[in-house]
Amino acid sequence: MSISRAAVQELVAPVSEDMERVNEILRGQLAEESAAVRDMTDHVGRFHGKQLRGALVLLSGEATGNATDEHAAVAAIVEMIHLATLVHDDILDGAEVRRRVACVNERWDNQVAVLLGDFLYARAFALSTELSSRLCSSLLSETTRRLCVGEIEQSNHRYDFELEQSAYERISGAKTASLYAAGCELGARYPGGNEEVGAALAAFGWNLGLAFQIVDDCLDVVGSTDVVGKTLGQDVEDGKVTLPVLVTYERADARLRASIRDVYTSPDIDRRAERLREVCDLGPGVEFAMGRARTLVDEAKSQLAGLPETPARTSMESIAEFVLTRNW
Amino acid sequence: MSISRAAVQELVAPVSEDMERVNEILRGQLAEESAAVRDMTDHVGRFHGKQLRGALVLLSGEATGNATDEHAAVAAIVEMIHLATLVHDDILDGAEVRRRVACVNERWDNQVAVLLGDFLYARAFALSTELSSRLCSSLLSETTRRLCVGEIEQSNHRYDFELEQSAYERISGAKTASLYAAGCELGARYPGGNEEVGAALAAFGWNLGLAFQIVDDCLDVVGSTDVVGKTLGQDVEDGKVTLPVLVTYERADARLRASIRDVYTSPDIDRRAERLREVCDLGPGVEFAMGRARTLVDEAKSQLAGLPETPARTSMESIAEFVLTRNW
Numbered sequence: 001m002s003i004s005r006a007a008v009q010e011l012v013a014p015v016s017e018d019m020e021r022v023n024e025i026l027r028g029q030l031a032e033e034s035a036a037v038r039d040m041t042d043h044v045g046r047f048h049g050k051q052l053r054g055a056l057v058l059l060s061g062e063a064t065g066n067a068t069d070e071h072a073a074v075a076a077i078v079e080m081i082h083l084a085t086l087v088h089d090d091i092l093d094g095a096e097v098r099r100r101v102a103c104v105n106e107r108w109d110n111q112v113a114v115l116l117g118d119f120l121y122a123r124a125f126a127l128s129t130e131l132s133s134r135l136c137s138s139l140l141s142e143t144t145r146r147l148c149v150g151e152i153e154q155s156n157h158r159y160d161f162e163l164e165q166s167a168y169e170r171i172s173g174a175k176t177a178s179l180y181a182a183g184c185e186l187g188a189r190y191p192g193g194n195e196e197v198g199a200a201l202a203a204f205g206w207n208l209g210l211a212f213q214i215v216d217d218c219l220d221v222v223g224s225t226d227v228v229g230k231t232l233g234q235d236v237e238d239g240k241v242t243l244p245v246l247v248t249y250e251r252a253d254a255r256l257r258a259s260i261r262d263v264y265t266s267p268d269i270d271r272r273a274e275r276l277r278e279v280c281d282l283g284p285g286v287e288f289a290m291g292r293a294r295t296l297v298d299e300a301k302s303q304l305a306g307l308p309e310t311p312a313r314t315s316m317e318s319i320a321e322f323v324l325t326r327n328w
Numbered sequence: 329m330s331i332s333r334a335a336v337q338e339l340v341a342p343v344s345e346d347m348e349r350v351n352e353i354l355r356g357q358l359a360e361e362s363a364a365v366r367d368m369t370d371h372v373g374r375f376h377g378k379q380l381r382g383a384l385v386l387l388s389g390e391a392t393g394n395a396t397d398e399h400a401a402v403a404a405i406v407e408m409i410h411l412a413t414l415v416h417d418d419i420l421d422g423a424e425v426r427r428r429v430a431c432v433n434e435r436w437d438n439q440v441a442v443l444l445g446d447f448l449y450a451r452a453f454a455l456s457t458e459l460s461s462r463l464c465s466s467l468l469s470e471t472t473r474r475l476c477v478g479e480i481e482q483s484n485h486r487y488d489f490e491l492e493q494s495a496y497e498r499i500s501g502a503k504t505a506s507l508y509a510a511g512c513e514l515g516a517r518y519p520g521g522n523e524e525v526g527a528a529l530a531a532f533g534w535n536l537g538l539a540f541q542i543v544d545d546c547l548d549v550v551g552s553t554d555v556v557g558k559t560l561g562q563d564v565e566d567g568k569v570t571l572p573v574l575v576t577y578e579r580a581d582a583r584l585r586a587s588i589r590d591v592y593t594s595p596d597i598d599r600r601a602e603r604l605r606e607v608c609d610l611g612p613g614v615e616f617a618m619g620r621a622r623t624l625v626d627e628a629k630s631q632l633a634g635l636p637e638t639p640a641r642t643s644m645e646s647i648a649e650f651v652l653t654r655n656w
Contacts, residue, residue, distance in 0.1 A: 036480050037477050037481070040480070088442050091439055110438060111419055114419045115476050116476075117446075119476035121446065121450075125472070126469035141450055141453035148450055152362065152368070152440060153364050153365070155443070
C-alpha cells in the first residue's frame with residue numbers, strides 16, 4: 001500500500017467499517033451477467049482511488065448525527081457517478097487519439113469507454129431509485145447535469161487567457177466541487193429535512209472540492225510525475241488555462257503573454273508543459289492559487305463550527321487540511 | 329417536409345397535439361443558461377427524428393385508457409434518453425477518427441459529444457425524479473443499463489460470424505428494443521399498477537423495436553443512401569455482423585465464408601460494404617431477416633388484441649406495419 005493510501009485510510013478512520021460496506025455495494029453493482037461488461041467493470045473496480053467523496057457522505061452523516069442505514073448506498077452512488085466521470089474523461093479527441101494512442105484508452109476503444117461510463121451512470125441512477133427517499137435521485141441527477149455543464153464550459157474556454165478568476169471558479173466548481181457539495185449535503189440531510197445543516201455541509205463540500213481542484217491544477221503545472229503518479233502537464237496540452245496560469249498570464253508583460261500563448265498552441269504538444277515552465281516563472285501564480293485554496297479550506301472548516309466535536313468532524317477538518325498538502 | 333416525415337405524422341395523428349407538448353417540454357429541458365451548452369442543444373434539438381418512441385408512450389396510454397397529464401413528460405424523457413444514445417453513438421474510435429474526420433463529429437470533438445450525451449441523460453433522469461411516481465425513474469434507469477450492456481456486447485461480438493441468431497436478437501433487443509418496450513410499458517402503466525396490460529404493451533414494444541432494428545440492419549447492407557438519407561454500409565465498416573450477413577455466412581461454403589471474412593477485415597475500409605455486395609448475394613439473407621421482422625411485427629400486433637378498437641390502437645398497428653415498409 002502506498003503512503004498516500006495509508007494516509008487517506010487514517011483520515012477516514014471514523015467510517016472505515018462503513019466504507020467496507022460501500023465497497024461491497026459497489027462490487028455488487030459492478031457485477032453484471034455479461035462477461036464482456038464484467039471484464040470492464042473488474043478493471044474499473046480496481047481504480048479504487050481515494051474514495052474521498054464516498055467517505056465524506058458517511059462522515060457528514062456521522063458529524064451531523066444523521067447517519068442512516070442507507071448512507072452506505074448513497075456513498076456508493078456518489079462514487080459510481082465519480083467513476084463514470086473518470087471513465088468519460090478518458091475519451092480522447094481526434095487530435096489526442098493521434099498523439100496518445102497507447103495512453104489511457106489502450107485497453108478498449110473510445111466507444112466502449114463511452115458505454116462503460118453510461119453503464120456506471122445508469123447503475124448509479126437505478127440504485128438511487130431503489131432508496132426510500134427521492135432526495136438522492138433528484139439531488140444527484142441535478143448535480144450530474146451541473147457537472148456536465150461545467151465540463152462543457154471548460155472545454156469551451158480552452159485557450160481563453162482572459163478568463164476571469166470568478167468564471168474559472170464557477171466552472172471548476174461545477175465540474176468538481178458540485179459532487180463534493182452534493183455528497184456532503186446528502187450525508188447531512190438524507191432522507192430529507194435538516195435543510196439548514198444540509199446547506200452548511202454543502203458549503204463545506206463546495207469549498208473543499210474547489211480547493212481540491214485548484215491544488216490539482218497547480219500539481220498539473222508544477223508537480224512531479226514520480227510523486228503524483230499520473231501524467232502531468234495534461235491541462236497545458238489540452239489548452240486548459242487554469243488558475244496558476246491565468247494569474248501568471250495576467251501579471252506578464254505583452255511579450256511574455258505572447259510566449260505563453262505560443263506555448264499553448266505549439267505543434268510540439270508533448271513538450272508544451274515543459275516549455276511553459278521554461279518560458280515563465282510559474283511560482284508566483286502557483287503561490288497565489290495555493291493561497292486561494294488555503295482560504296477555501298478555511299471557509300470549508302468554518303462551516304463545521306456549529307457541529308459537536310466528534311471524531312467525524314475532526315476527520316473532515318483533517319481531510320480539508322490534507323487537500324492542501326497532498327502531492328497525489 | 330419529406331414524404332417519410334409526413335407519413336410518420338399521419339401515423340401518430342391520434343397523439344399529434346400531445347406530441348407538441350412533448351416537444352415543448354423537450355425545448356424547455358434543452359434550454360440551458362450556459363451559451364456553450366445551448367449552442368449544442370440547439371443543434372441536437374433539430375435532430376427531431378421520427379420521435380416514434382415518444383409517440384408510442386402516448387399511444388400506449390391512449391390505447392389502454394391510461395393516459396395521464398404526466399404522459400407527455402414520460403414521452404419527453406424517453407426521447408431524451410434516445411437522443412443521448414444517438415449522440416454517444418457518434419463518438420468515434422481511434423481508427424474511425426482517422427478515416428471519418430469530417431463525418432458525424434465535425435462540429436465538436438469527441439469529448440464534447442460525450443459530455444453532451446451525459447448532459448442529456450442527466451436531464452432525463454432529473455426530470456423523471458420530478459414526476460409523481462417513481463416508476464418512470466426506476467424503469468428507465470434500468471432500461472438505460474440494459475441498453476449499454478447491449479451496445480457493449482455488440483461491440484464485443486464484432487467480426488463474430490459464429491454468433492447465433494438468438495444471441496444476435498438478445499443483443500439487438502437490449503440495444504434497441506428495450507427502450508421501445510419500456511416506453512410502451514410506461515404508457516400503459518404509468519404511474520403504477522396495471523401490470524398485466526403493461527406486460528402486453530412491453531411485449532408489443534419489444535417485438536416492434538427488434539423488427540425495427542432488423543430492418544435497419546437490412547437497409548444498412550442493401551439500402552440506397554439516397555433513399556435512406558444516411559450513410560450506409562457502416563455496420564460492415566465497423567465489423568458488425570448483423571442478421572442478413574449471419575444468414576448469408578451460415579449458408580455459404582468454406583470459400584465464400586473466407587471471402588466474406590476477408591471483406592470484413594479488408595484495409596480498404598470505405599469499400600468494405602460495396603465489396604461485400606460484390607462477393608456474395610445478400611438477397612436470401614435479407615429475405616430471411618425481413619421474414620423474421622414480419623413475424624415479430626405480427627407478434628407485436630397480437631399483443632394489442634385485448635385492447636378496445638380505438639384510433640390509438642389502429643395507429644400502433646399501422647406503426648408496426650410501417651416498420652417493415654420504411655425505407656428511411
